[in-house]
Amino acid sequence: MPSRIIGVIAWSMQHRLLHSFSFRLAFAYMVLFGISVLLLLGFIYWSTAAYMSRQADATIAAEITGLSERYDIDGLTGLINVINERLSRKPTGSSIYLLTTTINTPIAGNLNRWPATQADKEGWLNFQLENAGRDKNEIHLARARSFTLTGGFHLLVGRDIYELEETQRRIIRALILGFAITLVLGSIGGIVLSRRVMKRLEAINTTSREIINGDLSRRITLQHSGDEFDSLAGNLNAMLDQIEELMEGVRRVSDSIAHDLRTPLARLRNRLELLRAEQEKTHQDPTLAEQAISDADGMLQTFNALLRIARIETLHHREAFKKIDLGTLLHDVIELYEPLAEEKGQSLSLQA
Template sequence: MFALLSGVVLGLVYWTTAALIDQQTVTAVNTEMAGLKDIYHRGGPNALVSALENRVTGYQGYHHIYLLAPLDGEPLVGNLRQWPKVEPDRNGWMHFMVESEIEGRRQLWPAHARVVHLSSGLRLLVGRDMTERTGFARIMEQSLAFALGAALILGIIGGIIMSRNLLRRIDAVNRTAQTILEGDLSGRVPVSGGGDEFDRLAINLNSMLDRIQKLVSAMRDVTDNIAHDLRSPLNRMRSRLEITLVGKPDLEEYRHSLEGALEDTDHILHTFNALLSIARIEGRNAVETFAPVDLSELAANTVDLYEPVAEERGQSLTFTPPLGERPTTVMGDRHLLSQMTANLVDNAIKYTQDGGRIEVAVRFDATGAVHLVVGDNGPGIPEKFRHSVLDRFVRLEQSRHTVGTGLGLSLVAAVADLHGARLELSDNAPGLRVELAFPDRAAPPAQAEAAE
């Protein structure tokens, strides 16, 4: 392709240059012919013969060709020995070879001439030596052939270098893909550092592989945790049923055994329902169905719902609304936001000692974002574990005797991510402080009324 384009460009240069030289030749011959015809019309044949003799002996004779002859006779004057044996075309132009002898050597050189017939039975030939034009054409053809050869060689070398580099980069991707297919998820596509398209592709592929490896690792951890969490209730259920069948229980023992089995079944179902909820939340990508939700009202309702539970443990559960009359409206799914708030309050009650303090608040920051804050004075979470507790089945209590699935904060993180909220866990000195910052995306009043 490189050689072809070079040939086209050089061919155009050659064609336009040759056409320009030919046009200059035609113009020069026509101009000279017009001048001689004018001399003939003003002075007759004698004046024309005299003018031709001057031209033949002058500097014009080196480049121009002149010949004046009767229609059927010998030439009268000119620098040609005889009339060319070539028939002119319909425009009077002739292309022929002129024979001459220079330093004892016979030579042929091309000529381009025009013929006109005069009124006195004479015919006049005016032409031009085309040796320079032919030499130029020969040089151009040689240069064109050399340039095309060089372009072809450079094109082949460049093509080989580019194709080898391209294949090398593609082979790197193929090797990484083969490594992944063989089960080694740690393989990554090498990045050259040049910042080209392959580097951007490699960076995207590596990010995708990092994400896949993280998901696979998380899936393995989830599988292990599910097996650990469900093994205990299943073993208890089997033991109760086995003891009931082997012994001779009365009706009350049957009832007690069945109630225990139901509790274990409820725990298993709760675990799977929580997993399904998180999966559905993380799989959602359409937020067009979001509607305006008053976060302050939702938090107040959640506190009212859990206040009797806190009172049973002697805990103080309070809600602090924001100052001012500014609406605390966020765009979101009311059910998911309610479930998220309930999980936060339920966790605070569960892990705060009897007689503890739990505070729920809604406030604004300087950027206009709405914040939901749930704080307690319980044991809290060490800073090094605050990121990992958002993963599924992560529980700081390794014995797992406390009722729970380890999915509460995972669901909170999934809902926050769906709503574009920033989730932050910090020290409440003492206790844990969970804060969610929702972006300022409140719907206009007309939209809010329509949603209501």
């Protein structure tokens, strides 16, 4: 049973937290912040990946320019020697070279055949390299550009872009991880902020409920932080001070009026008693005097009730209170007002 009660309380607190204005505000801020971070990370990825791709294309274009100039100076033999020299310096590097005849018969380079991929308008080819990598059992992506030399020879210069693709994938994973961490931290911050705001609001609500129950002396506790909640609490406390002062003034006025009127009513009743006694001595009808005395007693009871209500409202005079049966009280009320209801063609019923 205690565990069930704890579960109900936890569910209630969670429900209140999720439906609170502060949590919705924090969630909206988190979503807006997450979208901003996502756009920023997307821009970083786009600019980084685009820069790396442009740099690789620029390197390939520079190599083509250099090789074509060497071909113009030293001819076919000089071009073959340059290609073989570069490949011998980095046999496992990422550079790709292929020099072929007009019918694409390989002359020099580290490719055994011309790629089957069609080149785009600018002469760029994207194709797969078989038997790549250190173990020669991997398939890598490659990007190259073709160039036709004088004499009908074809020159293909490119790069193994596996490392570039892997770097871009790492950047994507890092950006996704950063975005996830941002969302988690934003959620934690939103929950902490919502709980803090709810705690302050609950303190105000608790004090308000106590005031509603009649304790006008209660005040909202200030934390002296100088924030908006302290300002709100200060204004509410000032308002409650004013209300309590006005209520106290009304109570004092009512008390004074009841006291001032009760004394002359008591004198009036005493004189009516004397009048009735005099009428009885002279054998006169004392009915009018008795009715006046009854009316005076009713007025005195009314003023006594007003004085008692004023004392009760101060919450300091409850020593005469006792428990009552509400069912019996309601039955008495029904019996009192039932004849009046029957006169008006109405009916009263009690369900308890």
